[in-house]
Amino acid sequence: xxxxxxxxxxxxxxxxxxxxxxxxxxxxxxxxxxxxxxxxxxxxxxxxxxxxxxxxxxxxxxxxxxxxxxxxxxxxxxxxxxxxxxxxxxxxxxxxxxxxxxxxxxxxxxxxxxxxxxxxxxxxxxxxxxxxxxxxxxxxxxxxxxxxxxxxxxxxxxxxxxxxxxxxxxxxxxxxxxxxxxxxxxxxxxxxxxxxxxxxxxxxxxxxxxxxxxxxxxxxxxxxxxxxxxxxxxxxxxxxxxxxxxxxxxxxxxxxxxxxxxxxxxxxxxxxxxxxxxxxxxxxxxxxxxxxxxxxxxxxxxxxxxxxxxxxxxxxxxxxxxxxxxxxxxxxxxxxxxxxxxxxxxxxxxxxxxxxxxxxxxxxxxxxxxxxxxxxxxxxxxxxxxxxxxxxxxxxxxxxxxxxxxxxxxxxxxxxxxxxxx
Amino acid sequence: xxxxxxxxxxxxxxxxxxxxxxxxxxxxxxxxxxxxxxxxxxxxxxxxxxxxxxxxxxxxxxxxxxxxxxxxxxxxxxxxxxxxxxxxxxxxxxxxxxxxxxxxxxxxxxxxxxxxxxxxxxxxxxxxxxxxxxxxxxxxxxxxxxxxxxxxxxxxxxxxxxxxxxxxxxxxxxxxxxxxxxxxxxxxxxxxxxxxxxxxxxxxxxxxxxxxxxxxxxx
Numbered sequence: 096x097x098x099x100x101x102x103x104x105x106x107x108x109x110x111x112x113x114x115x116x117x118x119x120x121x122x123x124x125x126x127x128x129x130x131x132x133x134x135x136x137x138x139x140x141x142x143x144x145x146x147x148x149x150x151x152x153x154x155x156x157x158x159x160x161x162x163x164x165x166x167x168x169x170x171x172x173x174x175x176x177x178x179x180x181x182x183x184x185x186x187x188x189x190x191x192x193x194x195x196x197x198x199x200x201x202x203x204x205x206x207x208x209x210x211x212x213x214x215x216x217x218x219x220x221x222x223x224x225x226x227x228x229x230x231x232x233x234x235x236x237x238x239x240x241x242x243x244x245x246x247x248x249x250x251x252x253x254x255x256x257x258x259x260x261x262x263x264x265x266x267x268x269x270x271x272x273x274x275x276x277x278x279x280x281x282x283x284x285x286x287x288x289x290x291x292x293x294x295x296x297x298x299x300x301x302x303x304x305x306x307x308x309x310x311x312x313x314x315x316x317x318x319x320x321x322x323x324x325x326x327x328x329x330x331x332x333x334x335x336x337x338x339x340x341x342x343x344x345x346x347x348x349x350x351x352x353x354x355x356x357x358x359x360x361x362x363x364x365x366x367x368x369x370x371x372x373x374x375x376x377x378x379x380x381x382x383x384x385x386x387x388x389x390x391x392x393x394x395x396x397x398x399x400x401x402x403x404x405x406x407x408x409x410x411x412x413x414x415x416x417x418x419x420x421x422x423x424x425x426x427x428x429x430x431x432x433x434x435x436x437x438x439x440x441x442x443x444x445x446x447x448x449x450x451x452x453x454x455x456x457x458x459x460x461x462x463x464x465x466x467x468x469x470x471x472x473x474x475x476x477x478x479x480x481x482x483x484x485x486x487x488x489x490x491x492x493x494x495x496x497x498x499x500x501x502x503x504x505x506x507x508x509x510x511x512x513x514x515x516x517x
Numbered sequence: 518x519x520x521x522x523x524x525x526x527x528x529x530x531x532x533x534x535x536x537x538x539x540x541x542x543x544x545x546x547x548x549x550x551x552x553x554x555x556x557x558x559x560x561x562x563x564x565x566x567x568x569x570x571x572x573x574x575x576x577x578x579x580x581x582x583x584x585x586x587x588x589x590x591x592x593x594x595x596x597x598x599x600x601x602x603x604x605x606x607x608x609x610x611x612x613x614x615x616x617x618x619x620x621x622x623x624x625x626x627x628x629x630x631x632x633x634x635x636x637x638x639x640x641x642x643x644x645x646x647x648x649x650x651x652x653x654x655x656x657x658x659x660x661x662x663x664x665x666x667x668x669x670x671x672x673x674x675x676x677x678x679x680x681x682x683x684x685x686x687x688x689x690x691x692x693x694x695x696x697x698x699x700x701x702x703x704x705x706x707x708x709x710x711x712x713x714x715x716x717x718x719x720x721x722x723x724x725x726x727x728x729x730x731x732x733x734x735x736x
Contacts, residue, residue, distance in 0.1 A: 101673070101725070103732050130550075161733040168732065182554050191616035202552050292551070293536055295526075412736045492524065492537035499525040506518070508529035508550040509536035 102169040108259035109357035115423035122186035125461035143231035184462035254355035277339035324493035360398035651703035673729040
């Protein structure tokens, strides 16, 4: 009799929270999109997905529930490339259906990859997406001699490693103070748990020039503009609470790791509009300081430990999953009161030269109950995409108008909600 | 590309109004960068609304008729309880509709509990514990065995469902020992069937089953 060996892995420490807190409002799904010069050919895309999956075996996993924890189990399911027929960042995981944790869809010139956060974080997914796009372009155009090595030479064990486990235990000297409540965005929500997605692009060189003038990094610059855009919508009473932006940090930059799974942490930057008037110039200074401090080694070690101390706690470990689900959700609600919005920078995306000539731009965004801004750049195109569960898009308007006011040529695109909009 | 004069930026696609300020756009439209997708509205909710209205009407009418004919006993209470049971089962099936095996197992627990309640409310003749629950257990085990063969369910999942049924069988056996069950045969039969199925799984798929338990119970 043939005995099938089922491979399985525990969830990494950051991923453990996602299945517990995922809801219809925020299914913890994020999307990478790549806009090509020509329309997508589904057959080639399907082949490319199949080939890429072989390089990333973990992506063939399904999520299952144990008595104490969720876990990933290998499956023989094959992903099927489909035209885009769902709303962006719709839930992927369904506890009653055994299915993969990512989906590849296409629409005209766009290839979309949607991923459930349990599988990996943005950086991990980007490795997969770059391989997928390069492989597709190679199959489609044949003018690329061979599928090049994308500078990602991790073994399968390195890919599947849980780096939190590896770097846990380093001592850090101080514990950051408890975060106070932050200003919360309010207002009517979109119907059907949909997200309003507004994508804006500007030329990267012009944007970087503006940053250089102010002597700040791109993330600090855009975070300041976002804070200012939020500040413009606040009433006098709202200003009693600080605006707090939550910024995910790719820990691979600080701890050597080739993990293709989650290895990120969150840092908060704040600005208090009650004491100061606040315009972009004034916000820049304090924010720059906070970014510098937040990225220090001590803070990094603290963040790795932060996840681990709760999850390694014996009481946490022997609690059965439904109870864990409940308390994690409760804890997450408390934490989310300490932040106003998210800003996430995936950084520059590169492709091999020949493949890059077929690509117009990349785009990234994530589901969020509230407001989130995701950034990425490709060649000279900086893409900034807002996802929001709120109907009101004034903050997005303020943000893009500020950019336009700086003399940048802004182009925006939005996911339509109704037929009339088109 | 279209242009919004108020926001001072270009807008891709063919929309009439600016997505930021809702002002009218100028210029030539281009192809829409995103498709229009209809939201996930509850498409069959009309059917359920009609069903809900019908069942509630039956409930109200029976209470009214019962009120007018007081000598006929309090039968309308049973009509209402029946409607409640019907909806409980329907909601469960709708909630778990994407996984037929989970429907079987959850229904087993729900119907068993409802049977005991009905039995209790109608004079505690023990028909629920003596016959209904063990026979349901056996029926569900048989159905699971057959359907898992047909649908090619991984034996690991089958193991988990069998273990859940085992919980109920253990509870039944304890009731038997405590003297709550009067007719022993169905309960003993059901327990035997459960043990035989589990043993068969362990003999033929032992290593996989242990691995599955290890996965499911990791801390």
